[in-house]
Amino acid sequence: MTEPLLKVRGLKIGATIYPPGERPRDIEIVHGVDFDLDGGKVLGLIGESGAGKSTIGLAAMAYGRGGVEIIGGEVWVNGRDVLKTRIGDVRRLRGGEVTYVSQSAAASFNPAKKIMEQVTEAAILQGKFSKKDAEARAIELFRKLGLPDPENIGNRYPHQVSGGQLQRCMTALALCPEPDLVVFDEPTTALDVTTQIDVLAAIKEAIRDTGVAALYITHDLAVVAQVSDHIMVLQQGSMVEYGTTDQIINNPQEEYTQALVSVRSIKHEEKKPTDNPLLKVEHITARYRGTDFDVLKDVNVELHPGQTLAIVGESGSGKSTLARVITGLLPPSDGTITFDSRTLTPDLPTRNLEDLRELQMIYQMADTAMNPRQTVGTIIGRPLEFYFNLRGKAKQERIQELLDEIELGDGFQDRYPAELSGGQKQRVCIARALAAKPKLIICDEVTSALDPLVADGILKLLLKLQKIEDVSYLFITHDLATVKAIADSIAVMYQGAVVRYGPKSQVLAPPFDDYTDLLLSSVPEMKLGWLEEVLEHRKMESAGN
């Protein structure tokens, strides 16, 4: 039997954590993981944040990020244990035999150097190619990855190409030294779906053409199903299940894997519009100060009481700007906003307390939306004091009531945000918004930073609260699966304009406009061969035109 390219045995990884108000202590974050990877094969590592998947990926390069340390086990690459080799040999391993593609190419490229220099650096340093050959190979890779103007794109600086292009350049960087193994760490997670599909296809083709082996790390099972031969499911630093991609997707054995596969199974019956909308956005046009183009162009939408309007769009489509206009943070240059049958003044300082109370907001990053030095009780209690003048025992009781409503229960009042998990933090933010007894809550990408299962929990909670409190949601998201799960009506935004708007059943049913079609068909589906199907379909369509 031949030796596998990568052999991991009993890998244990530790880190030092600094809990607030306590002494730093060492914890174990990966508890003995074993796996093999043969040359030319792709293994998907899947799990939620904190599952240790990136940490395991970097361990294949004998690297620990930040305070992370490999504390036990063996990592064999090409027949030698890299944890026991000298640092000089480790340096030859990194960038030579094993290379890395990170989540954010924008941050991983040095802004002060040309792309070509960075792409070829490792190959030249490791003595694999001369400068001339490395550059020729880079151009070949640029071409293979579908980058525009492959001959010259290397002469640009990172800020001069788009995010999706830079992610492809990062892949070229990893493939340039002809490594045996590439660690892809969430390479498409930061991209818009319509960009993701192209980058994913480019990566898949490059893996196949170069015959390189890969560790493909992601939290998105639908994505990994498109590229990997085997999948390993991780949960909190331990392996849950390992199998072929086909088996994991179509026949998951473990309960946790089954939950991951069947995530986003929320069913929500669409409600019919009423006669009297709660929020009417009419002819809103807006631009930021000091710029000369409109970020919102004649936007018209309505939201009915007790319902959810989803605003869908990719980055830069203007969806968050619309939220800023409705809240009064950015006065529009034209148009009116009618809320509860009264016209809202365009800018925040002129709105009265009642306007402020009835219109609350929840943000994407629960972390930064809370004061880290305040307890959960103080955070939720503040709107109670501010809007209802509640004090003492009455306030305490109401806080507890709200905590029960968001399913957190006893013992949370005195905790600090740093002691909560991501999902718990977002729940506290929801409670804070609810405390004001609003009629409308603007939810700006509230589940985007959360793991799928946690996000599911939040969506279920929001739907439950809507039933109890009869509150309306303006739900801003780039994630179509979320939209399907909770919306009553949908507005699709593209470059500042609403391109499609109506009840969910209409918006998501054909015939589609071009953009909505592109958007919908780009959302990865949890089945094998989906990527090829979509690409084939698109090829035929463009040939037909």
Place this chain on the structure above:
Amino acid sequence: MHPILKLIAQRVALGIMLLFAASILIFAGTMMLPGDVAQQILGQSATPESLANLRRELGLNEPPVSRYFSWLGGFLTGDLGTALTNGRDIAESLGSRLSNTLFLAFWAAVISVPLAIFLGLLAVRYKDRWPDKLISAVTLTTISIPEFMIGYVLIYWISIQLGWFSSVAIINDGMSLWQKLNAIAIPVMVLTLVVLAHMMRMTRAAILNVMQSAYIETAELKGMRMLSIIRKHAFPNAIAPIVNVVMLNLAYLVVGVVVVEVVFAYPGMGQYLVDHVSKRDVPVVQACGLIFAAVYIGLNLIADIVSILANPRLRHPK
């Protein structure tokens, strides 16, 4: 026009305006002093007639605005007027002083700037280990000790005990470069020790800040050595803050070396200025003030321009 040229032109224009404002301030400031030049030349016992005569002769009866412009005009054409105390042409005596000061500052900079940046890089490479701590401790100590104290200590050890260099730094045109360098060796050492800490610590802080970036991890995962990562990937992104503090220290080397000049009896600008301030020689003080302002503004202007040029987003717009 390339946007970067526009930015630089703006900076230069701003610098000139600032210098103009500084000249007004200097002129107005000296005007506010009690008594006038005629009074100071002739002394307390002067008769009103002779005062009036001299005032007319010096043009002091003109309104302040026109006097300001004739002063500024003279300055721009190289005519700084004559010193009251010895009647000598200011431009002439100032010229040799200024070149002496620049000579000293130049050699101090040539040694201190590369040394500070090198030590800063070294401190980053061995962060929190003994080389870092040693570098920090030594440079902080030298910046904390008053410069005249360092001067005297160095004179004692190097000049007197070891007998290597001269303790007085008098130079003149007849000396060869080697002789001059020998003469200023100890003052250069003192100045280096004084300015080293600032620049070294800013280099260390700026690079450490950059070392947190994801692209440093990328470089590590390419298998690069720490020192070449710092040199190739971190340093180019830390230039702007480093240049700023370097320029401030260069300005100090030109403008703030009075004490060192006095300690070593060095014939530079500082000593010249102090001499004439104590004698209330207003034209000299004005001339020195404007030259110092020009040095400060000029060096900071260079720092700004280097910062602009160091930013790839400005250098290569989309």
